Amino acid sequence: MTSFSLVGQDITEFNDPPSNASQIRHLDLSYNLIEKADGIKRFVGLRELILDNNNLTQLDLPLLPFLQTLSLNKNKIQDLPTLLEELSKRAPHLQYLSMLGNQACPNELVAGDEDDYQNYRFTVIRALPELKFLDSRPVLPSERQKADQHHTSF
Numbered sequence: 001m002t003s004f005s006l007v008g009q010d011i012t013e014f015n016d017p018p019s020n021a022s023q024i025r026h027l028d029l030s031y032n033l034i035e036k037a038d039g040i041k042r043f044v045g046l047r048e049l050i051l052d053n054n055n056l057t058q059l060d061l062p063l064l065p066f067l068q069t070l071s072l073n074k075n076k077i078q079d080l081p082t083l084l085e086e087l088s089k090r091a092p093h094l095q096y097l098s099m100l101g102n103q104a105c106p107n108e109l110v111a112g113d114e115d116d117y118q119n120y121r122f123t124v125i126r127a128l129p130e131l132k133f134l135d136s137r138p139v140l141p142s143e144r145q146k147a148d149q150h151h152t153s154f
Helices: 038-042 080-090 114-127 141-149
Strands: 003-005 026-028 048-050 069-071 096-098
Touching: 080 114, 114 141
Parallel strands: 003 026, 026 048, 048 069, 069 096
Antiparallel strands: none
16 A cells, blocks of 8 residues: 655645555544645555644645545534535545644534534534544444434534
């Protein structure tokens, strides 16, 4: 498997990908200061994308038909509906998503309660039908059924 990593390099932008970007399957840009990751557009064969601990407020992805894992922990993402619309169109086979530490992901220790978090889970699960794992917990069949019945938009 081909991987590319720029972990902890204090980069603020990622717009100069390597020439073999289309062949890379695992990309890790964690622990940087990235606000925009425009260079991801050349990584069309990604299966795993890790962008933890950056300054992303949104994600503008290319079509990533093979992407299964996306980790966005500890960024500055606030707009959950826009993100979910983007992911449902651009990463249709996403199975693992983690968004802990973003404003879009309620945390009873910071703001909100367990009901807020469960509503968030229902919203995400409903928008991403192939999701198997969200944040730190698996998506259970009973939870998917409840999510399909749950119509509250976050």
